[in-house]
Amino acid sequence: MLELAIKGNKTYWTWIVALLGVIGAGFIFYLWQLQFGLGITGMSRDVSWGFYIANFTYLVGVAAGGVMVVLPYYLHDYKAYGRVTILGEFLAIAALIMCLLFIIVDLGQPMRGFNVLIYPTLNSVLFYDAMVLNGYLLINLIVGWNVLEAERNGVHYQKWLKPIIYLSIPFAVSIHTVTAFLYCGLPGRGFWLTAILAPRFLSSAFAAGPALLVLLCLFIRNTTKFDPGKEQIQSLGKTVAYAICINVFFFLCEVFVAFYSNIPEHMDHIKYLFVGLHGHGAMVPWMWSSMALMVIGIILTVNPVTRRNETTLAVACAVIIAGTWIDKALGMIAGGFVPNPLHEVNEYAPTFPEIVITIGVYAIGALVLTVLYKMAVGVKEEVEQG
Amino acid sequence: MERSRREFLKIAGASAAIGLGARPVIEAVAAATGHQAAPEAQVAHHPEALKATRWGMVVDTRKIESAEQIEKMVEACHQEHNVPMLEEERHRIKWIWETHFHNAFPSQSTDRVSEHLEHILLPVMCNHCENPPCVRACPTKATFKRESDGIVMMDFHRCIGCRFCMAACPYGSRSFNFRDPQPFIKEVNLKYPRRMKGVVEKCNFCEERLALGQMPACVEASKGAIVFGDLTDPDSEVRHVLRENFTIRRKQNLGTEPCVYYIV
Structure with a gap:
């Protein structure tokens, strides 16, 4: 099926070449990082994870969000999603590849990465995270590829795929749960030390993943002969509406617990994010923007008039993607590490090389997604034209 | 031909x-x-090697009179272990350093702390916890608790530099080599390995000195302010000091069971 991805018009190839250019730039900066060390980033002794792990966390959510089309189709036999499940699965593949790349660019000694497999350590959450992320990637590759090929050949997909498809549903939940456990099992970090962190991650994932899918569906409709469908986009919109409401609700639960209990270790991180602490408030404008964006997203997706209008729905999805990204990527890392265990405030901001490397990883994800979607849309067009 | x-x-x-x-x-x-x-x-064993079932330390803050006193301990430690002196604050490596009472004990400090505590600094380092969260987090066993004496150690050659241990440590005791440390080592001590960029490091209770029958470098430089010994031996000096004095440990409520005690 890959041959479908090498047949494209001029715009397609321009896009591919542009992505390769961005990837090249990111790679050059990565070589610099390899040579110098992680000192070229803005990370420090106190904020020891930064932009890479932040984006990793966010993209695990996008990958898990794909399950919001797989589950209704395969478990509830919601036929309409038959047209878009492949888009959800392929989005998960691209997101997972970015996740794994973000982990690799974050390692101080990437050439020793295989030590995780050579010395499997069952008490480390990172070991399980590596297992479930790679497992979910493999499942989506197997399922996505085979189901699409069966569709192309006009036959039903192989019977043995069914259990793997069912397995993909708990796996999607597991990748984000285990990723939340990386954070919430650490004793000294009041901001992360909350049993609701995994549910929070999942709710923001189920908002951000489907929101991105809505935008991709609209893009596909406007640029190809394949229409993912009005009903499908509307259903995704409802999923986004519920998930973003739950996400904001969960956040307010956190605020209540921290401030009504009045325990400093839990309050100080939220204070740092929203009002600043000891005169440091780099995150304040970001966090309020995030809240505003998510609230706008709620208004636009919950209100049936603005949800049904695809233009306002697209705006809603874009603001939800931005809002959840600030909340989960930037806020989660900055809020967790500031103040530090000695209650000192040392802020973090990514550096230029760090941002270029990050954009490079996103470009690799975009390239993978482009190729996979080109294939998927190509097959759909073939099938529909008969 | x-x-x-x-x-x-x-x-x-x-x-x-x-x-x-x-x-x-x-x-x-x-x-x-x-x-x-x-x-x-x-493995050859030195005949005078110091052995214990559980190494521990008591810092007597009453005997700390000046910042210079702690600086001497820091210097002794950092020289012993080839700890570099990096210009940029955020890249600094610290095995032992000085801090205020309210930083070392954020939940125990009050607005009305004793005059002595208000004016002095305390030395802080790895607590060599009984239940170390860093060891739990490490995905490669590059950091581990030595079974024989409870010292939490690092294998610099196995560490992949994921820094999960740094997020896990509730005491901020771990440092990461954000760049090659070698040009920043003032005087190289050939008896202890240097590190490369991209790995985590921290205090090791001077296990390399104990193996030769010497007390940790900071203990020697502390002029009696730090007592070091076997916590499981009721006749050891640390146990004696612990019996005689009221001591506190950093973030006791987290269940990590630090082996560094403070008399305040």
């Missing part, structure tokens, strides 16, 4: 080199298959 002779010599030389190189391999295989008794790897 000339040419072929040279070629012959080349081939002969190469064969000899391969032959020589292969010899230890052949011997090793022979030994492994039982043709010859394999020599067991042995």
Whole structure:
């Protein structure tokens, strides 16, 4: 099926070449990082994870969000999603590849990465995270590829795929749960030390993943002969509406617990994010923007008039993607590490090389997604034209 | 003629080199298959090595009079362990450093702390916890608790630099080599390894000194402000000091069971 991805018009190839250019730039900066060390980033002794792990966390959510089309189709036999499940699965593949790349660019000694497999350590959450992320990637590759090929050949997909498809549903939940456990099992970090962190991650994932899918569906409709469908986009919109409401609700639960209990270790991180602490408030404008964006997203997706209008729905999805990204990527890392265990405030901001490397990883994800979607849309067009 | 002779010599030389190189391999295989008794790897033990079941430390802040006193401890430690002095604050490596009471004990500090505590600084370092969260987090066992004496140690050659241990440590005791530390080491101590960029490091209770029968560098430099010994031995000096004084530990409520105690 890959041959479908090498047949494209001029715009397609321009896009591919542009992505390769961005990837090249990111790679050059990565070589610099390899040579110098992680000192070229803005990370420090106190904020020891930064932009890479932040984006990793966010993209695990996008990958898990794909399950919001797989589950209704395969478990509830919601036929309409038959047209878009492949888009959800392929989005998960691209997101997972970015996740794994973000982990690799974050390692101080990437050439020793295989030590995780050579010395499997069952008490480390990172070991399980590596297992479930790679497992979910493999499942989506197997399922996505085979189901699409069966569709192309006009036959039903192989019977043995069914259990793997069912397995993909708990796996999607597991990748984000285990990723939340990386954070919430650490004793000294009041901001992360909350049993609701995994549910929070999942709710923001189920908002951000489907929101991105809505935008991709609209893009596909406007640029190809394949229409993912009005009903499908509307259903995704409802999923986004519920998930973003739950996400904001969960956040307010956190605020209540921290401030009504009045325990400093839990309050100080939220204070740092929203009002600043000891005169440091780099995150304040970001966090309020995030809240505003998510609230706008709620208004636009919950209100049936603005949800049904695809233009306002697209705006809603874009603001939800931005809002959840600030909340989960930037806020989660900055809020967790500031103040530090000695209650000192040392802020973090990514550096230029760090941002270029990050954009490079996103470009690799975009390239993978482009190729996979080109294939998927190509097959759909073939099938529909008969 | 000339040419072929040279070629012959080349081939002969190469064969000899391969032959020589292969010899230890052949011997090793022979030994492994039982043709010859394999020599067991042995670690030599110093006759005066200090041993304990659980090493621990008591910092007597009453005996700390000035910042210079702590600086001497820091200097002794950092010199012993080839800790670099980096210009940029955010890249600094710290095994032991000085801090205020309210930073070392954020939940125990009050607005009305004793005058002595208000004015002095305390030395802080790895607590060598009984239940170390860093060891729990490490995905490669590069950081581990030594079973024989409870010291939380690092294998600098196994660490992949994921920094999960740094997020896990509730005391901020771990540092990461954000760049090559070697140009920033003032005087190299050849008795202790230097690190490369991209790995985590921290205090090791001077396990390399204990193995030679010496007390940790900070203890020696502390002029009696730090007592070090076996926490499981009721007759040890640390136990004696712990019996005689009221002591506190950092973030006691987290269940990590630090082995560094403070008299305040």
